[in-house]
Amino acid sequence: MKIIVIGATGTIGKEIVRNMEERHAVIKVGNKQGDFQVDIKSSQSIAKLFDTVGKVDAIISVCGNLHFGPLHEMTADDFNIGLQDKLLGQVNLALVGQHYLNNGGSITLSSGIVSTQPIVGGANATCVNAAIEGFVLGASIELKNNQRINAVCPSVVTESLSTYGPFFPGYESVSVTRVAKAYQRSIEGPLNGEIFKVW
């Protein structure tokens, strides 16, 4: 399969690429590095990416920024960061990407454990991650040509504990190897509209 990974240069993205390259041709996309670059907040940038790359068999999105901060100080502009970046950015990769996906191809987006298990300062993150899972459910009943869409919902990854650990007290971390397997299940398995929880 020809697989495009958007967010290929991040901690999880690198391991997805390692896993996928054992069996598939992988196009690695970052916002500054990789084979190609994209700004997922820009429809033009996404359209240009797919025009350049052409048709693919699987789209993996493991990217997007969120706002973290106390609810008591949060503004609409703060909140919109996550809506326009991790949420609409990933949604738009799916909206544009569906037209560049071969028959039977799949789209896999990324949410995260806070969609159902909130953390302090994470109101934007819980909202956005729940929204991504909602989009996957809503889109899964409308894709054409046997296309499928799923999301992977990991706990905090062990390899990022030095940065994010303090925000996840008592959460069991998961290795990027385990997380990458969930993306593999989404792409190489038969399921549609599924949220693959990894924890």
Added chain:
Amino acid sequence: MKIIVIGATGTIGKEIVRNMEERHAVIKVGNKQGDFQVDIKSSQSIAKLFDTVGKVDAIISVCGNLHFGPLHEMTADDFNIGLQDKLLGQVNLALVGQHYLNNGGSITLSSGIVSTQPIVGGANATCVNAAIEGFVLGASIELKNNQRINAVCPSVVTESLSTYGPFFPGYESVSVTRVAKAYQRSIEGPLNGEIFKVW
């Protein structure tokens, strides 16, 4: 209690007002009608509303627009309609409203059955409604002064079947009387971070 209802002039809003006025002082807000008007897409408009009304004991939001249409034709601009209106509009009512809420006060937002039971043409609606429920969960652990936040998640209402019925084949509709009771439970009961499903 002093209760502000944003969306007071809609089908569900009117019944919430009828229910609440039996026991409370109710401020009715619409986008064009009501005691006061607000554009929930505008932070300035929301700030002006609360500056005018002052402190309240409960905020009810039963408003917001979505985009409906085939996934295959959907664009990022289409999708952003629901993100900026029903989602960020309601979120911003909570973000601003928390600062105008008396100790022990509550915020009640509105999602809908498609958050977990998708309909054709409703990818934006499923995403946004799931996002509202996620925000409620994320915000519920951070509100101060014994404030609470919940959402009501109704099925299609019987009184709107002539308009929306065809989009909900086989769904059991619910009366606005039943839906209004869920808002009453949210406001007069003790729960926090709860999604009151009405179906």
